[in-house]
Amino acid sequence: MNSQPALKIIFAGTPEFAAVALRELLKTAHEIVAVYTQPDRPAGRGRKLTASAVKEIALHHMLKVSQPETLRDTQEQKKIADLHADIMIVAAYGLLLPPEVLTAPRLGCVNIHPSLLPRWRGAAPIQRSILAGDSKTGVCIMQMDEGLDTGPILYSVEEPILSQDTGASLHDKLALLGANALIQTLNILQNNPEKPRIQNPAAVTYAEKFTKQEAHIDWETSAVEIDRKIRAFNPWPTAFTSKDGHIFKVWQAALLPDVVADQPPGTILDSSSQGITIATGNGLLSLEKLQFAGGNIVTAADIINAGSTRMPSFNKGERLGPLS
Numbered sequence: 001m002n003s004q005p006a007l008k009i010i011f012a013g014t015p016e017f018a019a020v021a022l023r024e025l026l027k028t029a030h031e032i033v034a035v036y037t038q039p040d041r042p043a044g045r046g047r048k049l050t051a052s053a054v055k056e057i058a059l060h061h062m063l064k065v066s067q068p069e070t071l072r073d074t075q076e077q078k079k080i081a082d083l084h085a086d087i088m089i090v091a092a093y094g095l096l097l098p099p100e101v102l103t104a105p106r107l108g109c110v111n112i113h114p115s116l117l118p119r120w121r122g123a124a125p126i127q128r129s130i131l132a133g134d135s136k137t138g139v140c141i142m143q144m145d146e147g148l149d150t151g152p153i154l155y156s157v158e159e160p161i162l163s164q165d166t167g168a169s170l171h172d173k174l175a176l177l178g179a180n181a182l183i184q185t186l187n188i189l190q191n192n193p194e195k196p197r198i199q200n201p202a203a204v205t206y207a208e209k210f211t212k213q214e215a216h217i218d219w220e221t222s223a224v225e226i227d228r229k230i231r232a233f234n235p236w237p238t239a240f241t242s243k244d245g246h247i248f249k250v251w252q253a254a255l256l257p258d259v260v261a262d263q264p265p266g267t268i269l270d271s272s273s274q275g276i277t278i279a280t281g282n283g284l285l286s287l288e289k290l291q292f293a294g295g296n297i298v299t300a301a302d303i304i305n306a307g308s309t310r311m312p313s314f315n316k317g318e319r320l321g322p323l324s
Helices: 016-025 053-060 074-082 125-131 167-191 223-232 300-306
Strands: 008-013 031-036 041-043 048-050 087-091 109-113 136-143 153-160 240-243 246-256 268-272 275-279 284-292 297-299
Touching: 008 016, 008 053, 016 031, 016 053, 016 087, 016 109, 016 167, 031 053, 087 167, 109 167, 125 136, 125 167, 125 223, 136 167, 153 167, 223 246, 223 284, 246 275, 268 300, 275 300, 284 300, 297 300
Parallel strands: 008 031, 008 087, 087 109
Antiparallel strands: 041 048, 109 136, 136 153, 240 246, 246 284, 268 275, 275 284, 284 297
16 A cells, blocks of 8 residues: 655646547546646647647646746746656657756656667657567656656556557557556555666667658568558558559558569459458558548448549559659
8 A cells, every 4th residue: 555645747738649548647646747748739620729639638637737848948947946846747749958957856757658669769659669560569667867868767567569550550559558657656666665676878879750652552562561561651651652653541451471473563464352362572461441632441342332423443453652
């Protein structure tokens, strides 16, 4: 049983990944003295200013919300110092924390990072782990310093990457895993602090931001690599290719093991309600769910049944890509 007094916490986060942790934190006895999140941003087709997932939860629970454009301002730093918090929890916040903020709380600042540091420091660890074909990932609770995800590890937990995992499914798993790991870390810090584990500099890799163009499918690469790209970039920016100069997105595909094609990469080998079979640089891939410009996500069966009246045809021997 935790006999220690509740911690006074500043929570800093913006998207749903952080919101999951905030929800779990609200179930504890700890006191959240302030919530920091990014300013409202335009979203949707109407570009209406929209609150972050974290802000919505904070307002629902009547928590104090701050949305500064930067934390480099001395007045903002003074506001944080005046909260006299025990700890600041950071999860996908999106703003740099200067030294004055990092040292303001009694126990400093800790970050929920969705990878097994030092592997995949940086902005896109979930997608990069799938793209690289990693068999596992996880979450680290890290004591923050001035570097990019360089601080010592307070707590970590592993999570296998399954063959069907997408960027979306792995995000959801790691968000919940990170929330639970955070609660465990706070218990440890209160009751039985352990010496943090220093990251091994020889094992560092970087998860750089990705662009929409990186989601373009190169059929010269292997079916395994293309499958990873499709899964990693689901839901954003979504892997894409083209036919006859028209771009379309690929939301789901399946590897066809132990099948070899003697056709050039990108060639359509078969079309059925089960999938559209494409030759790659090494192996075959069956496209199962696609999305054409201005349309909804459709299955291979939808395409076959629609014929050529509403969607492009995918006839045997025709080619996909390259982009026009």
